[in-house]
Amino acid sequence: MGLADAVHAAFQPDGVLSRTEGHYLAREGQIRMADAVARTIELGGALVVEAGTGVGKTFAYLVPALLSGERVLLSTATKALQDQLFARDLPQLVSALGLPVRTALLKGRGSYLCLHRMEQARQDTALHDRNVQRVLAKVEVWSHSTHSGDLAELPGLDERSPVIALITSTRENCLGVACPRFRQCHVHIARREALAADVVVINHHLFFADVAVRESGMAELLPTVRVVVLDEAHQINEIGVQFLGTHLSTGQWLDYSRDLLATGLQHARGLADWSTLAGHLEQACGDLRIAVGPRVTGAKLRWTGEVPETVTPAGWHEALRGMASACAQAMEALDPLSEVSPDLVRLYERGSELLARLGRFAAPCSPDAVRWLDVGGQLRLVESPLDIAQTMQTRVLAAPAESDAEKDDGDGWPAPAQHAGRAWIFTSATLGDDAGLTWFTERCGLQNAEILRVDSPFDYASQAALYVPRHLPEPSDPGHSLAVAGLAGAAASRLGGRTLVLTTTLKALRAIGDALQARFSNLEGPEVLVQGDRPKRQLMQRFREGTSGGGRGCVLVASASFWEGFDVPGDALQLVVIDKLPFPPPGDPLIEARSQRIKAAGGRSFQMVAVPEAAVALKQGAGRLIRRESDRGVLVVCDTRLATMGYGKRLMRALPPMRVLENTEGLEAALDALTRTSTTDWTWP
Structure with missing residues (x-):
C-alpha cells in the first residue's frame, strides 16, 4: 500500500482516526490537506497550506508524516504548542497507528534548568533577597527528581520570575564541555535524545537560532531529517528576522x-x-x-x-x-x-x-x-x-538532507538524487488575504511552492455574527478606549462574562482593563482579568474555567500573544471585542523599510504592507471566537473604518463569513439569544 492509500484509509469513517476521537467525522478539507502533504513527502519540495479553523490541520500533516516512515522535524510557534503537540497529539496518533516511533521534545536552552548556574546562584545568596532564595531552594529540591529539567514541569514557577535568568544558561554564558556538570546537562541530554528520535518537536525560535548561529544542536539534527513541518508558519518571518x-x-x-x-x-x-x-x-x-x-x-x-x-x-x-x-x-x-x-x-x-x-x-x-x-x-x-526570503532560499530550502549530501560526484556538487529531496510543509490558519498567499510566500522565499487553501468547515453564518458599532468615536479619539470599555462592559453584563477584549496597544489594554475593573468591582458581576496582572498561564486557566464549579464568568482584556494560540472552545467564550483594526504600529522601522522598498519598485506600500498585515492579524483575533462546530458567538470590531473605508471591504473578506448585525438592537438580541438557548438548538433571533 502506497503512502496516499494508507493516508486515505486512516481518514475513513472506520479508519484508525475514528478510534482516537469519540466523535470523529471525516472532513473533506482535512483529507485534501493530508493528500497534498503525502504527495509532497513522496515527491519532495515545498507545500504551503492555509487551513481554516476546524480543518484539523495537525492530524492532516501528522498522519502522512508518521506513515511515511521518514525522520520528521515538527516546528511550531510557542513552547505551549510544543508541549501540546508532544504530550497529546503525537502520543495519541502513534498509539492509534501502532507505529514503533520514537519521539523527542527539544526546546531552547532557556527552557531547561542549568545545574551549574543553579549551584552558583545558591552560593551567591548574599546577592539575592529572601523571596529569590526561597524559589531557588524550591528549584533545587525539584532538580533531584526531574528527568528532563524542563522548567515547564515545575509547578508554581512564574514565567516572569527573575529566578529563571539565574538557573538557565544562554549561548553567551554556557561553558559547554568545560562545564563541571556537562554529563548531567539537561540541554545536552535533550539534544542527544533528539538525535536518536524518529520525530522531533521544536519551536520556530530554536529553528532560526540554529540557522543564525548554529548553536541549538540543530546543525547535527536537520541534515538527518527528510520531512520538515512548520506549523503556525505565519510567524516564521518575524521570528526569523529577529535571529x-x-x-x-x-x-x-x-x-x-x-x-x-x-x-x-x-x-x-x-x-x-x-x-x-x-x-x-x-x-x-x-x-x-x-x-x-x-x-x-x-x-x-x-x-x-x-x-x-x-x-x-x-x-x-x-x-x-x-x-x-x-x-x-x-x-x-x-x-x-x-x-x-x-x-x-x-x-x-x-x-x-x-x-x-x-x-x-x-x-x-x-x-x-x-x-x-x-x-x-x-x-x-x-x-x-527586511525578511527571511534570501536566507530561506540559500541556507534553508537548499540545504541537502544527509542522504543527498553523501552523493557527491567529486566536484563538490551533489550528484542527481535517486529519490525525492527533502519535503517542506508550511501551514497555518492565516497566511494572507489573496489566492497566492503572497503576504507569506514572498517574505519567506516560497514563490515556487505549491499553494493550497482549505476553508473552515464551520457554518459561520449560523454560528457567529459580526457587529461594527458606527456610534463609537473614531479610533484616534482620546475617548475611544473608554467607549470600547463601555460597550464591552454592557455586553459582558448580558452574558455574565464570557468575553475576550483584544487590544492593539498596551495603553488601550490598561485603559480598558481599568475601566472594566472599576465597573465590576463588586463580587456579583463578571470577574475581570487583565493581561500582566497574573502569569499568562493562570489567566488562560481561569478564563477557560468560566462559570464551571459555581464560579463567576470572566472578562479577559489582553493584547499581543492572546490574539492567537488562545483556544477556548465551548460556552466560556461567546463574545470577542477587538478595539481597533490591527494595522502595524506607525514608526515601526521594519515596516517603514519594507514600505520604502515597495515604493522604490513602483508599488503601493499601504495596500501591499499595511493592509495584508492587518488582515492576517484581524483574522487571527477573530479566530478566537469559534473553535468547534457547537460554538456560538459574536465578534465586535470597534473600528468604524472597517465599514467606512475602501480597504474595509478587503478586511471584511478576510474575516469568516459571519452574519452582520446592523445596529445596537441587533447586538443586544444576539447576546440575549446566547444566554437563553443552549448551544445545541441555538438560532439567531
Whole structure:
C-alpha cells in the first residue's frame, strides 16, 4: 500500500482516526490537506497550506508524516504548542497507528534548568533577597527528581520570575564541555535524545537560532531529517528576522557586569578589582542611556545615519567608546586567569563577542538591512534584514538532507538524487488575504511552492455574527478606549462574562482593563482579568474555567500573544471585542523599510504592507471566537473604518463569513439569544 492509500484509509469513517476521537467525522478539507502533504513527502519540495479553523490541520500533516516512515522535524510557534503537540497529539496518533516511533521534545536552552548556574546562584545568596532564595531552594529540591529539567514541569514557577535568568544558561554564558556538570546537562541530554528520535518537536525560535548561529544542536539534527513541518508558519518571518539580525542591549552588558563580579569573587578573589571593573561596565551603560536622553518607553528611534535620530553624535560616540574601554579592561583582567576556572575563560570570550557587536554598530548599516534603537527598560541596538526570503532560499530550502549530501560526484556538487529531496510543509490558519498567499510566500522565499487553501468547515453564518458599532468615536479619539470599555462592559453584563477584549496597544489594554475593573468591582458581576496582572498561564486557566464549579464568568482584556494560540472552545467564550483594526504600529522601522522598498519598485506600500498585515492579524483575533462546530458567538470590531473605508471591504473578506448585525438592537438580541438557548438548538433571533 502506497503512502496516499494508507493516508486515505486512516481518514475513513472506520479508519484508525475514528478510534482516537469519540466523535470523529471525516472532513473533506482535512483529507485534501493530508493528500497534498503525502504527495509532497513522496515527491519532495515545498507545500504551503492555509487551513481554516476546524480543518484539523495537525492530524492532516501528522498522519502522512508518521506513515511515511521518514525522520520528521515538527516546528511550531510557542513552547505551549510544543508541549501540546508532544504530550497529546503525537502520543495519541502513534498509539492509534501502532507505529514503533520514537519521539523527542527539544526546546531552547532557556527552557531547561542549568545545574551549574543553579549551584552558583545558591552560593551567591548574599546577592539575592529572601523571596529569590526561597524559589531557588524550591528549584533545587525539584532538580533531584526531574528527568528532563524542563522548567515547564515545575509547578508554581512564574514565567516572569527573575529566578529563571539565574538557573538557565544562554549561548553567551554556557561553558559547554568545560562545564563541571556537562554529563548531567539537561540541554545536552535533550539534544542527544533528539538525535536518536524518529520525530522531533521544536519551536520556530530554536529553528532560526540554529540557522543564525548554529548553536541549538540543530546543525547535527536537520541534515538527518527528510520531512520538515512548520506549523503556525505565519510567524516564521518575524521570528526569523529577529535571529538573523544583530542585537546588542544594555541588558546583556549588565548581565555581563553581574556575572563578572560574582564569578570573579568566587573563583579569583583578590586577583583583580572585580567591583571596580563591574562598576565601569555599569557606568558605561548609564552613560549610553544619558546620551540617548529622555524618551518614551517603547520608542523605536530610526537609525539611517551614523547615530539614531535626535541623538547627539558626540555624546553617542563617546558613550560607545566608554563601553568598549570598560569591556577591554575586564578582558585584560581575565586574560591571565584562563587556568583558574572555565567560567573565567567563558567571561573572556563573552567580552570578545560584546566588543565585536559593538564594532558592528559603530560601522555603517548593511545596505540590505534596517537599523534602529529600541528604548525600553533597556536600550536595544538592532540591525535586521527586511525578511527571511534570501536566507530561506540559500541556507534553508537548499540545504541537502544527509542522504543527498553523501552523493557527491567529486566536484563538490551533489550528484542527481535517486529519490525525492527533502519535503517542506508550511501551514497555518492565516497566511494572507489573496489566492497566492503572497503576504507569506514572498517574505519567506516560497514563490515556487505549491499553494493550497482549505476553508473552515464551520457554518459561520449560523454560528457567529459580526457587529461594527458606527456610534463609537473614531479610533484616534482620546475617548475611544473608554467607549470600547463601555460597550464591552454592557455586553459582558448580558452574558455574565464570557468575553475576550483584544487590544492593539498596551495603553488601550490598561485603559480598558481599568475601566472594566472599576465597573465590576463588586463580587456579583463578571470577574475581570487583565493581561500582566497574573502569569499568562493562570489567566488562560481561569478564563477557560468560566462559570464551571459555581464560579463567576470572566472578562479577559489582553493584547499581543492572546490574539492567537488562545483556544477556548465551548460556552466560556461567546463574545470577542477587538478595539481597533490591527494595522502595524506607525514608526515601526521594519515596516517603514519594507514600505520604502515597495515604493522604490513602483508599488503601493499601504495596500501591499499595511493592509495584508492587518488582515492576517484581524483574522487571527477573530479566530478566537469559534473553535468547534457547537460554538456560538459574536465578534465586535470597534473600528468604524472597517465599514467606512475602501480597504474595509478587503478586511471584511478576510474575516469568516459571519452574519452582520446592523445596529445596537441587533447586538443586544444576539447576546440575549446566547444566554437563553443552549448551544445545541441555538438560532439567531
